Amino acid sequence: MRDVLGIIVCNMHDDLVPQLTENRTLGSIPFGGRYRMIDFALSNMTNSGIYDVGLVPSKNYQSLMNHVGNGQEWDMSRKNGGLSILPPYAGERGVYRGRMEALYGVREYIKASTAKNVVLSDSDVVANIDLRPVIRQHEESGADITLIYKCTEVFREKKQCAALFFDECGKLLDLYLNPELEGTQNIYLDIAIIRKPLLDELIAECAAKDEHSFVHSVLMAKKDVLNIRGYQFDGYCNKLTGLRNYLDSSLALLNPEVRKSLFPAERPIYTRVRDKVSAKYGENAKVSEALVTDGCHVDGEVEKSVLFRGATIAEGAKIKGCVLMHNTFVGGGCELEWVITDKNVVIPAGTHLAGSEKYPLYIPKDTVL
Amino acid sequence: MRKKMIAMLLAGGQGSRLYALTKDLAKPAVPFGGKYRIIDFPLSNCVNSGVDTVGILTQYEPFELSEYIGNGQPWDLDRMGGGAFVLPPYQRNTGRDWYKGTANAIYQNLRFIERYNPEYVVILSGDHIYKMDYAAMLDEHIKKGAAVTVAALKVPLSEASRFGIIIADGDGYITEFEEKPKNPRSDLASMGIYIFSADKLKKYLTEDEADPESENDFGKNVLPNMLEAGEKMSVYAFEGYWKDVGTVDSLWEAHMDLLDGSDLNLYDNDWKIYSRSPVMPPHMVEAGAEIKGSMVTEGCTVGGKVERSVLFAGVTIEAGAEVKESIVMPGAVIKAGAKVYKTIIGEKAVIGENAKVGCAEAKVTLVGPEAVVADEETVEPGAIFGKEAVK
Numbered sequence: 082m083r084d085v086l087g088i089i090v091c092n093m094h095d096d097l098v099p100q101l102t103e104n105r106t107l108g109s110i111p112f113g114g115r116y117r118m119i120d121f122a123l124s125n126m127t128n129s130g131i132y133d134v135g136l137v138p139s140k141n142y143q144s145l146m147n148h149v150g151n152g153q154e155w156d157m158s159r160k161n162g163g164l165s166i167l168p169p170y171a172g173e174r175g176v177y178r179g180r181m182e183a184l185y186g187v188r189e190y191i192k193a194s195t196a197k198n199v200v201l202s203d204s205d206v207v208a209n210i211d212l213r214p215v216i217r218q219h220e221e222s223g224a225d226i227t228l229i230y231k232c233t234e235v236f237r238e239k240k241q242c243a244a245l246f247f248d249e250c251g252k253l254l255d256l257y258l259n260p261e262l263e264g265t266q267n268i269y270l271d272i273a274i275i276r277k278p279l280l281d282e283l284i285a286e287c288a289a290k291d292e293h294s295f296v297h298s299v300l301m302a303k304k305d306v307l308n309i310r311g312y313q314f315d316g317y318c319n320k321l322t323g324l325r326n327y328l329d330s331s332l333a334l335l336n337p338e339v340r341k342s343l344f345p346a347e348r349p350i351y352t353r354v355r356d357k358v359s360a361k362y363g364e365n366a367k368v369s370e371a372l373v374t375d376g377c378h379v380d381g382e383v384e385k386s387v388l389f390r391g392a393t394i395a396e397g398a399k400i401k402g403c404v405l406m407h408n409t410f411v412g413g414g415c416e417l418e419w420v421i422t423d424k425n426v427v428i429p430a431g432t433h434l435a436g437s438e439k440y441p442l443y444i445p446k447d448t449v450l
Numbered sequence: 451m452r453k454k455m456i457a458m459l460l461a462g463g464q465g466s467r468l469y470a471l472t473k474d475l476a477k478p479a480v481p482f483g484g485k486y487r488i489i490d491f492p493l494s495n496c497v498n499s500g501v502d503t504v505g506i507l508t509q510y511e512p513f514e515l516s517e518y519i520g521n522g523q524p525w526d527l528d529r530m531g532g533g534a535f536v537l538p539p540y541q542r543n544t545g546r547d548w549y550k551g552t553a554n555a556i557y558q559n560l561r562f563i564e565r566y567n568p569e570y571v572v573i574l575s576g577d578h579i580y581k582m583d584y585a586a587m588l589d590e591h592i593k594k595g596a597a598v599t600v601a602a603l604k605v606p607l608s609e610a611s612r613f614g615i616i617i618a619d620g621d622g623y624i625t626e627f628e629e630k631p632k633n634p635r636s637d638l639a640s641m642g643i644y645i646f647s648a649d650k651l652k653k654y655l656t657e658d659e660a661d662p663e664s665e666n667d668f669g670k671n672v673l674p675n676m677l678e679a680g681e682k683m684s685v686y687a688f689e690g691y692w693k694d695v696g697t698v699d700s701l702w703e704a705h706m707d708l709l710d711g712s713d714l715n716l717y718d719n720d721w722k723i724y725s726r727s728p729v730m731p732p733h734m735v736e737a738g739a740e741i742k743g744s745m746v747t748e749g750c751t752v753g754g755k756v757e758r759s760v761l762f763a764g765v766t767i768e769a770g771a772e773v774k775e776s777i778v779m780p781g782a783v784i785k786a787g788a789k790v791y792k793t794i795i796g797e798k799a800v801i802g803e804n805a806k807v808g809c810a811e812a813k814v815t816l817v818g819p820e821a822v823v824a825d826e827e828t829v830e831p832g833a834i835f836g837k838e839a840v841k
Contacts, residue, residue, distance in 0.1 A: 114732035115748075153523070335734070344731045354524070354727040358716040359484035359747035359760070366742055374732040375485070375747055388732075 083162070085216060086196035086277065087126040087134035090183045091119060091145055092176075093203045093271070094241055097323055100443045101423070106138050107321070108204035109145040111406050111424070113334055113343075114374035114389050117148050118321065119204040120352045122272075123164075127155045128348040129212035131200060133162035135190055137183045139169055139176050148353050155351045165190065179293035184284050192281055199280050201295070203271040205241075207330060208318035209343050209350065210272070215312045219274040222251070224310040226279075228300070229272040231314050235262050236322050243269040243296060245311055253309035256300050267311065269296075270318060279307075317342035328421060328441045331387045331404045335370050357390050365396045381411070395430070402438060420444065453532070453568040455588055455645070457501045458556055459492055461576035462509035462549055467697045470818025470836030471796055476508060477696065478576030479515040481779045481797065483708055483716065484747045484760050486725045487518060488695060491581070492574045493525045493534070494723045499584040501572065503532035505562050507555045509548060512538055524726045537562060551666030557655040563648065571651050573644040573668065579704055579714065580641075580692040581721055587686045588645055596684035597650040598676060600624065601643035603688050613639035614669050616685050624683040627674055638685060641692060644668060650681065698834075702794055702814045705760045705777045709743060728763045728780070738769055754784070762797075771801075775810060779819070793817060793829075796836070802827060807835075 091108035101110045108119035119136075126134050134157055138145055145166075149155075152164025167187045169177070177183040180201070184191065191199065198219065200212060210229065219227040228245060236242045244266040246255040260266070273295075275283075283299055292298035300309065317339045319330040333339050344350060360373045363380030371383045376391040381398035391408040394400060398415040405411065409422040412430030419436035423446035428434070432450055436442030444450075465477025472480060478489035489506075496504050504527060508515055515536070521527075522534030537559050539548050549555035556563075556573065563571060570591065572584050582601070591599035602616050610631070616638040617626040628634065654672050658664050664671045677683060691713035695701045708714060716723055730749030735741060740755040749764035754771035761767070765778045768786040776790050781798040784790055788801045793808035796819030801807055805823045808815035809831035817823060818836025829835045 340731065340734065349729045351729055356722050356724050359745040362741040362744050362746065364743050368735040368739065368741055369737045371735045372732045373735060
């Protein structure tokens with residue numbers, strides 16, 4: 082669809098998981114064994130025929146650029162359009178305060194596009210969303226803005242949780258941010274379809290008023306003047322809200338229904354290919370309920386865990402409820418429970434480490450215990 | 451800029467001794483090692499050796515192979531002024547011909563070689579599993595001032611009669627060839643890898659083509675002719691893992707070698723073997739599964755027992771199924787209660803519930819691509835089971 086432009090703001094919500102974003106954008110947080118968070122947003126665009134996509138990072142984006150490269154893995158290495166990485170100019174404010182300010186920094190890129198609509202997305206949501214029916218509904222309903230939401234429980238952390246309320250005609254009535262509500266609500270997934278001329282205007286207007294928030298300055302402030310509607314997404318989704326949620330949503334991948342919804346054969350989630358050898362299981366391997374990635378070497382016991390590329394579980398090691406990122410080494414006789422290790426962590430033989438299911442233990446990148 | 455060396459990869463082989471596996475597929479496209487196809491090895495060797503232009507000569511069932519190669523990007527062979535090219539036989543104003551032999555296939559593509567005007571051409575085949583630095587071989591070719599250099603591997607003398615044998619003098623120059631000799635006088639077997647100085651290649655291919663008696667084969671015709679003409683022919687002794695996977699047995703053995711930790715080190719980050727990725731999620735090991743001494747890759751779901759086996763992308767092993775000493779190619783499904791021993795299961799084949807396939811003590815069993823073994827059915831050990839097995 083050349084009449085739709087995709088914009089992904091990569092550093093929104095970094096503060097929700099400060100541990101994982103110390104050296105990277107939220108979009109480049111590793112997830113699900115071989116992916117990065119941004120793979121979901123990017124693949125959703127590709128699978129919906131949107132190949133003109135701008136990535137808007139603000140800081141710590143080396144890992145992100147390394148990951149997406151020229152966009153070729155997402156079929157976005159195009160002669161015209163394709164993937165554009167739009168880092169901030171030197172001299173301007175590097176760290177944007179909100180989405181509208183981020184968009185102001187790339188206003189010329191947006192203005193130059195001939196698209197009719199823009200899909201505004203963050204990279205904090207793990208979901209496989211076909212955007213084509215959303216755009217169709219957006220067009221047919223005549224909406225100015227269409228917000229994708231999921232009818233789900235209010236988040237435990239109550240951070241960055243926006244509940245949407247619609248009138249009987251489907252127009253946005255109200256939006257509560259981090260509400261003290263219980264139970265099931267329509268939670269905004271930070272993905273919006275917006276008419277491009279309107280977006281150009283809103284960017285200029287927000288900049289003139291020194292306003293930076295899409296939720297406050299657009300959705301809340303203009304809900305009565307604009308035709309803002311919703312689109313209910315029914316598949317599996319998770320909005321990253323914190324380290325515990327990171328563990329929960331990682332382990333949710335062990336559920337076959339979740340995998341079916343996230344990885345349907347007709348809409349693959351693309352990612353950077355690293356050409357690792359198949360995972361190898363030794364003679365002493367004992368594995369139950371685990372997601373294991375190429376390049377892993379498993380000769381110990383693994384239960385309810387996610388192993389990223391190149392993780393090694395030596396003979397006699399036992400791990401349970403863990404997420405071990407790329408090249409984590411767990412030596413013989415180790416016992417790990419509810420531990421998240423970042424990349425290249427080395428845990429020497431005989432180490433015992435335990436977090437709790439509700440409070441996982443996080444070990445930063447390159448730590449050698 | 452003139453290219454130092456380009457590669458010509460002979461990928462037209464039918465691979466008739468792989469039976470059902472190559473019924474609709476060229477041999478170089480046969481899956482290998484969990485994530486690869488045979489052709490990934492010579493292609494990756496090229497790239498790792500700094501060869502950035504590869505002509506891939508296809509003839510038999512080229513579609514899947516051509517699709518697989520695509521623009522060459524997975525091997526970093528999508529290059530300006532070079533890259534990967536699939537070269538099928540084509541019609542020209544002087545006539546049209548299938549590739550009649552290995553030498554004729556290259557002869558028909560001399561114009562392709564001339565376009566790049568390289569100083570040297572390395573001729574490769576798409577049937578072998580090995581890692582080799584063609585740049586090191588080229589260095590020796592240049593050092594020894596040879597017209598052609600033939601890569602050779604030391605084999606046990608008892609097995610030498612299965613190969614084309616090279617007899618060389620003390621300085622490593624070839625003095626004689628023997629094609630599958632009954633009483634071999636040397637243990638140096640030709641690997642079918644040749645580096646030619648480009649002008650010599652052109653000269654001898656043109657001469658060979660003019661000879662109506664010739665079988666247009668490098669081993670049988672071109673190299674002996676060069677020897678007779680007194681050309682300097684050097685032998686390059688290769689050390690390391692090398693396996694012809696042209697038969698069901700050798701294909702199976704090569705996978706067992708891989709599991710047993712042979713000299714074939716796929717984990718070397720300085721000599722990666724590249725392949726086209728199927729883009730699937732990591733594999734899932736379900737509760738109650740048992741995996742030992744095996745290799746498993748993306749997209750697999752394992753609920754049953756897997757021992758000393760290699761599972762390719764997107765394979766499903768249901769709970770209660772048992773797979774031992776077997777190779778399960780992409781997308782195959784082994785249903786609950788099925789027992790599979792010492793078998794190669796082709797792509798997208800389905801083994802029904804409680805079916806029994808193969809036996810650990812017998813010869814290797816082969817279930818062809820997309821074949822369906824019915825529930826409760828037994829496939830006899832050593833059998834070739836396919837929709838229409840090639841005889």
